[in-house]
Amino acid sequence: MDDASLLALAYRGRPATVAELATLAQLPVTGIHDAVARLRDRGRLGGQGDDLVYANPADWAAESVAARAAELRETARDLLGEIERVVTELPGMIGHWSIGQTTADPMPVVTRHGPRASEDVWFEFGRRDVGTLDAVLPDIDRFLTSPDERVARFSAAFRAKDAVRVILPTAVADDPRVAALLTAFTAAGMEYRFLDDPPSWFWIDGDQIAIPYEWGEHRPTSVVSVRSGALAGMLSAYFSSLWRTATPATTSSEPWTGLLxxxxxxxxxxxxxxxxxxNPRTGRRRIAAAMSHYGVSTLFALGAAWAADGAHTTRAR
Structure with a gap:
């Protein structure tokens, strides 16, 4: 049994000692001791001697990336690859963790299944009042067939957010059906960019994240959602890296455009x-974000900076 399989088994069963883990795995205790030592070195398990202490996947994932980031600052590509490697492990490990979790665990995990699981999980757990939503949507066909009522619900939810940033596949950029859909979402304050090959579907809303059960899926029907500040911070850094390399839309779609x-x-x-x-309070937050974006402190200076940037060429919706 390899280390990853042993860790998954330990997460599900939560044995308290190495000996109990050996019994659960039906393997010699000597080999289990060696595997536990390796997992402890990687931060996946805690404890000393025969006692086992379980490290929350959110904690070891974030710590692993933070530690590696210090070593990999010479190239952003290496860091991005390391983050993606850690994220790839997460859905499965979170699933194993959730089987053995107790009410005292600090990381509530939920799963949703079905053809619209990726949408339903956000309506159920995402915040629709304040904050920033970041999402990667490699496949948006389901939105093109969504009832008008469902599109209206998304638009209404987006209007209440401080900002919504979405990465879409470049292949849909010239699709007139997508243009009509984006018109509705842009009017609600969504900003979007295009990426040739988005790595996977996922989103971050505050400290709530959602990822497919199998990382890399573009249209998942099984979704894991977790509330974890550590994981949200890690995925936000990953999203920001993708956002910087994505191609901005031809038309300005910042959430403050319509207001200005x-x-x-x-x-x-x-x-x-x-x-x-x-809401006017949301409008004031969007203007504050615009001031921060342009590095100005007054509405007059904001208007001048925005006009110089060419953003005024966008039509109001």
């Missing part, structure tokens, strides 16, 4: 917010 267009016509911030269908 209306304010340029003389509307107040609150009035512009209501006209595009967002």
């Amino acid at each position: 267009l209306l304010m340029r016509r003389g509307l107040t911030l609150d009035a512009a917010s209501r006209q595009i269908g967002v």
